[in-house]
Amino acid sequence: MSLPEEVYHILQKIVGKDYVSQDPVTCEAYYPTGHGKDTGLERLLYEKAACVILPKTTQEVQEIIKVANRFNIPYTPGSTFWFITCQTKAPNSLIIDLKRMNELFIEEKNMYGVVGPGVVYSQLQEEAMKRGLYITVPGGGGQVSVVANLITAGWSPLNYRVGMPSRRILGTEWVLPDGEVLELGSLAMGSNPFWGEGPGPDLRFILKGYSGWFGGLGIVTKMAVKLFPFQPERLKPVGVSPNTMLEFPTQRMRWFNYYMPDSKALVEAMYEIGQAYIGAAITKVPLMWRFVAKANSRGEFWELWNKQLGNIQEFYPAIVRVLLIGYTSEEQLEYEARVLDDIMKEYGGELHRTRQGDESWIKNADSATMWAVTGGYASCAGMIDTVDSAVKGGEYYAKIKRKFTPPLVDDLGEPGWFQMGEFGHMGYLEFLNYWDPDEIEARERVEQWYFDEVPKADARMGIYNLFQCQMIPVLSTVKFGPNHHLWMEKIKNLFDPKHLSNPPAPFEFDEFVKRAKHLKGDWD
Numbered sequence: 001m002s003l004p005e006e007v008y009h010i011l012q013k014i015v016g017k018d019y020v021s022q023d024p025v026t027c028e029a030y031y032p033t034g035h036g037k038d039t040g041l042e043r044l045l046y047e048k049a050a051c052v053i054l055p056k057t058t059q060e061v062q063e064i065i066k067v068a069n070r071f072n073i074p075y076t077p078g079s080t081f082w083f084i085t086c087q088t089k090a091p092n093s094l095i096i097d098l099k100r101m102n103e104l105f106i107e108e109k110n111m112y113g114v115v116g117p118g119v120v121y122s123q124l125q126e127e128a129m130k131r132g133l134y135i136t137v138p139g140g141g142g143q144v145s146v147v148a149n150l151i152t153a154g155w156s157p158l159n160y161r162v163g164m165p166s167r168r169i170l171g172t173e174w175v176l177p178d179g180e181v182l183e184l185g186s187l188a189m190g191s192n193p194f195w196g197e198g199p200g201p202d203l204r205f206i207l208k209g210y211s212g213w214f215g216g217l218g219i220v221t222k223m224a225v226k227l228f229p230f231q232p233e234r235l236k237p238v239g240v241s242p243n244t245m246l247e248f249p250t251q252r253m254r255w256f257n258y259y260m261p262d263s264k265a266l267v268e269a270m271y272e273i274g275q276a277y278i279g280a281a282i283t284k285v286p287l288m289w290r291f292v293a294k295a296n297s298r299g300e301f302w303e304l305w306n307k308q309l310g311n312i313q314e315f316y317p318a319i320v321r322v323l324l325i326g327y328t329s330e331e332q333l334e335y336e337a338r339v340l341d342d343i344m345k346e347y348g349g350e351l352h353r354t355r356q357g358d359e360s361w362i363k364n365a366d367s368a369t370m371w372a373v374t375g376g377y378a379s380c381a382g383m384i385d386t387v388d389s390a391v392k393g394g395e396y397y398a399k400i401k402r403k404f405t406p407p408l409v410d411d412l413g414e415p416g417w418f419q420m421g422e423f424g425h426m427g428y429l430e431f432l433n434y435w436d437p438d439e440i441e442a443r444e445r446v447e448q449w450y451f452d453e454v455p456k457a458d459a460r461m462g463i464y465n466l467f468q469c470q471m472i473p474v475l476s477t478v479k480f481g482p483n484h485h486l487w488m489e490k491i492k493n494l495f496d497p498k499h500l501s502n503p504p505a506p507f508e509f510d511e512f513v514k515r516a517k518h519l520k521g522d523w524d
């Protein structure tokens, strides 16, 4: 596969010879394994890219997109390439790797940062913390592009205090699928990006909405993001890679792990913590994660976990982890610790020891280890709703998951990973699945779970699933529309009539199901 020679020469002229390549080895390096392989998309949907290009400026991005439109070349943007959707799915496609666009600037007084798509959270966070500020880092870690994350996800336990990610998006520069630049918020009226809502157009809910377009609606080349006041003490990096963490200044930041008598007590205590307006993050801990954290190797994990499976009476499903931060003073933390203690006494919570540091949510990156246990991992559901619906949703998935266990790992009916947002006014659920992706039959069965069974469950329960929400069965159900998918098609056709921006986004899962003989797609 390669692009026509004429096109290749034009691309070389745009970015320079060093930043465009059709070398099969380079293109192969952009071909993903991991997550995409686990969910089966790789077998039936992915195509190797014909060419990779690395622009440095917005003008270069515009010129590349205009060339793509002139010669009908499908293109896929990628910022940090963690997510499966940044793989090319059409023959003779171009990958636009945005990592050279790494502008980073902080406006300390008005508390925002300006980033290009090549900037990752760890970089922004380090600079923000030096100025007594912070940004909410996704639960999966700080290794991902701030821009890519905020236009597709932005889910973090730290959203407990600062809420929905779309609100952190301020002035934004967006190259549309036809190559024209659109500036959102105050950027439209000048060079100051401090405001997302205006006075220029606020199209953040077309750009991002619930979970964005996954490269299907052009390229964001610059974004201002809201930063928040933090506490002033330094978090010290300790350990040797891969076992590193940021040590907490415990007079200002402290974890509290409680084992609750049952799930009911856990949920009620969580609500009460939110009502008391204390805490920086509150999350239920899936039992398996306790074992992942304890084990030093995959072998050790299985030894510990198998022992647990044989010892059901010691099964402790209800662990809650609370992070307190004394944002304003040490006294704030001490006050919140006393309130927390009172609440936990009421609900029978038992405090357990935990390491006082962070491996993921502040600046580090531990999400790669999520795969390590079995080699295959994917959450089949994610949901932002109420805490109550997160709990009920998790329990429902757990019930129907039994039919698929094995090949899914037996997690003792774990009802998922749920946490609170906006001081308990919102709940977040992620439903986890582990399996061995090297066993082909197991993979097909897991795909039946992921693509046939879960969308039906979503429609039945009224769950607007973050991970499947661009699948037509979910979008077309009466609970969400019923014609939500038609609106998405309309917007796509309007902005990108040639469907060159990362096709078949936004409906790649539907395309996969159509091609997979082992899937029924019998959602109605």
Ligand SMILES: Cc1cc2nc3c(=O)[nH]c(=O)nc-3n(C[C@H](O)[C@H](O)[C@H](O)COP(=O)(O)OP(=O)(O)OC[C@H]3O[C@@H](n4cnc5c(N)ncnc54)[C@H](O)[C@@H]3O)c2cc1C
Residues within 6 Å of the ligand: 035, 076, 077, 078, 079, 080, 081, 082, 083, 084, 085, 086, 098, 117, 138, 139, 140, 141, 144, 145, 147, 148, 149, 150, 151, 152, 153, 154, 155, 156, 213, 214, 215, 216, 218, 219, 220, 221, 367, 368, 370, 502
């Ligand atoms: C194991 C695991 C755990 C995770 N946990 C969390 C979590 O807890 N919370 C959370 O919020 N997220 C989580 N994520 C998602 C992760 O944060 C995303 O991967 C991140 O949001 C985007 O970074 P990326 O490297 O995947 O982006 P990329 O892979 O580069 O891109 C992701 C998508 O956006 C498109 N895209 C990339 N850059 C641009 C751009 N500049 N303009 C337009 N389109 C673009 C791409 O085409 C692609 O479709 C997790 C991911 C994994 C694999």
